[in-house]
Amino acid sequence: MKGSQIPFKKNMIQGTAIVLAALVLGIFMVCTVKTLKSYDDTVKVRGLCEKEVPADRVVWRINYNEKSNSLADLRAMVRDHNDIIVKKLRDGGFTDEEIKVANANYEDRYTYASNTSTISFRYNVSQTVTVFTKNLDLVRKMQQTLETDLVNQNILASSWADYQYLGLNDIKPSMIAESLENARTAADEFAKNSHSRIGKMRTASQGYFEVEDLDENTPQVKKVRVVTTVEYYLK
Secondary structure (H helix, E strand, O other), rough: HHHHHHHHHHHHHHHHHHHHHHHHHHHHHHHHHHHHOOOOOEEEEEEEEEEEEOOEEEEEEEEEEEEOOOOOHHHHHHHHHHHHHHHHHHHHHHHOOOOOOOOOOOEHHOOOOHHHOOOOEEEEEEEEEEEOOHHHHHHHHHHOOOOHHHHHOOOOEEEEEEEOOOOHHHHHHHHHHOOOHHHHHHHHHHHHHHOOOOEEEEEEEEEOOOOEEEOOOOEEEEEEEEEEEEEEEEE
């Protein structure tokens, strides 16, 4: 009788062990599934950062066009006009290093004309004198009178200024940090409303930095903008 009980007890122990093992495995699998499922819950948010900064350089282009039937006369006219414009810029306070005179662009209108008798002037020339400077105030001051002063010397010129911001690399780190912080704030707000918590960052991508005029009347002030997109796990 005792000998028959030994296999029975052994089988009971083995059966109990199998049941317990299956129970533990089942609990482990449930926890694993819940854990893996939690990684499927994410939120993607965007963080915006904008700053207003003063332009730190201006490219001021002064352009004029002339016509003549004599190429030699036209070239002499260009030399005289250039001398007058450069002198005015120097007298106004710009240095020779800031003033650049481009090569004149000459055009022979007979080259493409099917009937040259309709052409009043055979040669055209377009010339540009450019100022590259950090002295924005001086450009704005001279812009007010330069074109009128040149008309008084028989030069019909037009000018436009391109205000630029070259210090972008100096503010990039702080702007990226601020955009990430704003993205985190948006994610926290979403998690709060969905009764969950923010977990680790899953992905992040930085957008392009955009530099634009503050508005059409204030080109000397720039608006710098960047948007960072971040995806977080939710717990």
